[in-house]
Amino acid sequence: MSDTPAPSGDSQDPEELQFHYTSSDAPRPEQETENAHAKDTTRIPDVIEALRKEFGASVLEVERYANEDTVYVEKERIREICRFLKNELDFEYFADLGGIDNFKDEDRYEVFYNIVSMERQKRIRLKVRVDEEDMRVPSVTKIYRAANWNEREAYDMFGFEFVDHPDPRRMYMPEDFDYHPLRKEFPQLGVPGSLPLPPQTPDGELTMDPFAAARGSEPVKSYEEPPVEQDDD
Amino acid sequence: MAEKPQFPGHDLGDQFRFWPKHNEAIYERLESKHTWVEEQQRAAGGDGELPLTEAEDDPLENEMILNMGPQHPATHGVLRCVLKIDGETVEKAVLDIGYLHRGIEKLAEHKTYQEFMPYTDRMDYLSPYSNNVAWCLAVEKLADIEVPDRAQWIRMIMSELARISSHCLWLGTGAMDAGAMSVFLWTFQEREEIYAIMDEVAGARFTVSHSRIGGVASDLSPRSIEMIRDFVASFPEKVDGWEYLLNRNRIWMERLKDVGRITKEEAIDRGLTGPSLRGSGVPYDIRRFEPYLKYDEVDFTIPVREEGDSLARYYLRLEEMRQSIRIIEQCLDRMTEGPIRADDAKEAYPSKEEVYYSMEGMIHDFMYTDVGTVPPKGAHSYHAIESPKGELGFYLTSDGTGRPWRVRINAPSFSNLQGLEYLLEGDLVSDAVINISSMDPVMGESDK
Numbered sequence: 001m002s003d004t005p006a007p008s009g010d011s012q013d014p015e016e017l018q019f020h021y022t023s024s025d026a027p028r029p030e031q032e033t034e035n036a037h038a039k040d041t042t043r044i045p046d047v048i049e050a051l052r053k054e055f056g057a058s059v060l061e062v063e064r065y066a067n068e069d070t071v072y073v074e075k076e077r078i079r080e081i082c083r084f085l086k087n088e089l090d091f092e093y094f095a096d097l098g099g100i101d102n103f104k105d106e107d108r109y110e111v112f113y114n115i116v117s118m119e120r121q122k123r124i125r126l127k128v129r130v131d132e133e134d135m136r137v138p139s140v141t142k143i144y145r146a147a148n149w150n151e152r153e154a155y156d157m158f159g160f161e162f163v164d165h166p167d168p169r170r171m172y173m174p175e176d177f178d179y180h181p182l183r184k185e186f187p188q189l190g191v192p193g194s195l196p197l198p199p200q201t202p203d204g205e206l207t208m209d210p211f212a213a214a215r216g217s218e219p220v221k222s223y224e225e226p227p228v229e230q231d232d233d
Numbered sequence: 234m235a236e237k238p239q240f241p242g243h244d245l246g247d248q249f250r251f252w253p254k255h256n257e258a259i260y261e262r263l264e265s266k267h268t269w270v271e272e273q274q275r276a277a278g279g280d281g282e283l284p285l286t287e288a289e290d291d292p293l294e295n296e297m298i299l300n301m302g303p304q305h306p307a308t309h310g311v312l313r314c315v316l317k318i319d320g321e322t323v324e325k326a327v328l329d330i331g332y333l334h335r336g337i338e339k340l341a342e343h344k345t346y347q348e349f350m351p352y353t354d355r356m357d358y359l360s361p362y363s364n365n366v367a368w369c370l371a372v373e374k375l376a377d378i379e380v381p382d383r384a385q386w387i388r389m390i391m392s393e394l395a396r397i398s399s400h401c402l403w404l405g406t407g408a409m410d411a412g413a414m415s416v417f418l419w420t421f422q423e424r425e426e427i428y429a430i431m432d433e434v435a436g437a438r439f440t441v442s443h444s445r446i447g448g449v450a451s452d453l454s455p456r457s458i459e460m461i462r463d464f465v466a467s468f469p470e471k472v473d474g475w476e477y478l479l480n481r482n483r484i485w486m487e488r489l490k491d492v493g494r495i496t497k498e499e500a501i502d503r504g505l506t507g508p509s510l511r512g513s514g515v516p517y518d519i520r521r522f523e524p525y526l527k528y529d530e531v532d533f534t535i536p537v538r539e540e541g542d543s544l545a546r547y548y549l550r551l552e553e554m555r556q557s558i559r560i561i562e563q564c565l566d567r568m569t570e571g572p573i574r575a576d577d578a579k580e581a582y583p584s585k586e587e588v589y590y591s592m593e594g595m596i597h598d599f600m601y602t603d604v605g606t607v608p609p610k611g612a613h614s615y616h617a618i619e620s621p622k623g624e625l626g627f628y629l630t631s632d633g634t635g636r637p638w639r640v641r642i643n644a645p646s647f648s649n650l651q652g653l654e655y656l657l658e659g660d661l662v663s664d665a666v667i668n669i670s671s672m673d674p675v676m677g678e679s680d681k
Contacts, residue, residue, distance in 0.1 A: 037374035037616060039523040066374055066614045093517070094504050095617075096643040100630060112628070114615065114643070118501075118517055125615065146504025149651040157338075167262055172331030172680060174255035181339055188343050 038067035041123045045069075047089055054084055068125065070112075075128040079138045082113070082126075086143055091117040091124060094144035097151060099130075099158040103184040108132045109158060113140070113147075130160060139165040157182035263298065263317050263327050295320045301665065303332045309406065309669060310676030312650070318662055326657035326665075328650055333680040341640040345605035346372045347446055347582075349640075354440035356644065357678040359402050360395035362388075362431070363620040364678075365444035370525055371616040371627035372446050376608040378580040384448040385526045386568040390461065391434065391443065392618070393557040393564075397468070398427040399621035399673075400550045404475065407547070407670040411488045416475060423471055426464055433457040446606055447581025448574030458565065465561050472554055479547075489544040493656045493668040496541055503652035506645045507623020509672055512549050513541035519619035531563045543671035550673075580606060605635040615643075622646050622673060646679035 048071060052059050058081070060072040073081050085091040096114035107129035116123050130137055139162035140147045151162045153171040159180040162168065169175065177195060179186055302313035311332035317325040337356070341349045353364035366388045373380060405420035428438040434457045435443035435450065443450050453461075479485045495505070500513035510517055518535045520528040536552035538545035575581040578597035587594030610633025617626030623645030632638040653672045657665055 035374060035377045036379045037370060037377075037525070041523050042615075065612050066377070068614055070613070093501050095506075095624065096615075096626065096628065096641070098628065098641040100639045100641075112641075114626075114628070116517075116522075118515065118522075121522065123523075123615075144504070145502050146648065146651065149647065167266070169258050169262060170331075172334040174252040174331075175258045176252050176254045181336055186339075188339060 035066040042068040070125045082140045082143045090119045091115045094146040099154045136161045333676045345635045360399035360621045362391045362395040367618045367625045369444045374616045375629045376606045381572045383571045384573045390564045396621045403673045410666045410670040492543045492664045494542040504648045505652040506648045512546040514539040644678045646674040
């Protein structure tokens, strides 16, 4: 096997011809960032302009990092804004939704929406701020049905209450679970004993996970041990 | 032993029920759910009158609830489908996922960026290299790290090999779900060759963790380039062979045709991604939509089919494998010599030579392991790649330390499974397995 590429002289198929081209039709617009990974799709001044015109002060602020525009909007109007984006601005593909816990006193949580317009070749990120006191967020499942599972996941992980969600169940954790694991106060190791495990035998009892069982039955008292050294010899 | 813990399952005396609230909620959902057809009729009619679906007059007792999974060989992992079936037809379907939930989004918050890499191997464990690349690119975007050209070419070659490997597995198990055994053995033979290449390149066959933030771990050896060239030369013939066999097989064709059909509008609405979306006629591929690495410099086509059924997705994935071969060929030809990692101690690990033979190298190595890459405070960015299953994106938020503040994984299998719930409804029970396999879900990824 030679290391040099064999010239494909014998192949007549035009598909096999070796040529290289740049697939994008239009020349790339000037990027304002040095970031080598920045994309043109996330830069959306005209969409933001349209949103500002339609919703005025409900568009709170716009942030940019690595050529990505993030639009903060009012929580109460997220549904109207999504409907406007879908119907008027062709943002028809719902890519992602999730929560962020900023762990601060005011507006502790954020929910972000990642929506794509294939026609415009653009991607928009909306964000709403959610206060700890009022975890209600209007559900956008009526507009983007793909948001269904994502909202369930955000509820499961952070405890948002998505108003008018058709199926408000947890996504990953069982319904018997009482916590919201992605909140910052939730310990990484989990809460011992928060979920029982199946019995060891068909007729047996539900069991605890060993960590919890160890804590529950024999409290760890490191200061008491070892009082006497047992010597078998 | 301390006294018996109070569990919710104990309210029914000695009758054992594990996670009772959970199962109750699933069955409740199964009853209250409006099927896709009902939703459509309601939207069209507008009178809110729902058709009779309850088992009020069901003298033959046709209706039953079937629990498929979580341990079922055809479900490609621990996927649980609760199906309400009327005779042979699936009336409603509720999927229950989370049996493989390890909370890796939470785990990531306690790791440095580089430390999280092995966890990405275990997301989509059928194509680990793609996940590594996705993670690295996301971190590099967040921390503004430029990657040398050669590393980008290597990443491209390897992630296309990962795509082939994933599609090989899909084809083999898909054919096995339809009742054909031999295809499985052939595709796994090819997968074995890709494992061998991965072994030569990364030192591990399966969970490779070869990509690094700021580059890759090691350069391709002459032997591995030879192996990749051999593979590229021999593989198209194999695909042709499989296609020749399967396309003339009436059982295969008839089991796939018209099964799991989803229209273009529905596919977008349901948020399908990857081959499932392109099989319905939507030319959405991140490699074109937001070109990363060098995908805007190589020549390849994005296969798109209009039919939207399982057969279309089968044709499409076969074509994608051929396109991957084309990409790899071009990468091999155009790959430049040069460094494989960024030459900056705050962006990437130093090479082993530096670590062993210079004091600074060793300090840098230690510091990178301890602190690692530190993106600016408050920075947040999203980067997606086209993994074999679809759009795999990481949305990272930084708090100005070496550990991410929040990692959000946009997993393609998660999106596709959501669509699968609607795909199953109205089809036959016997086609449920075909539907699942044609969506190609990986539970490690969807369950995070």
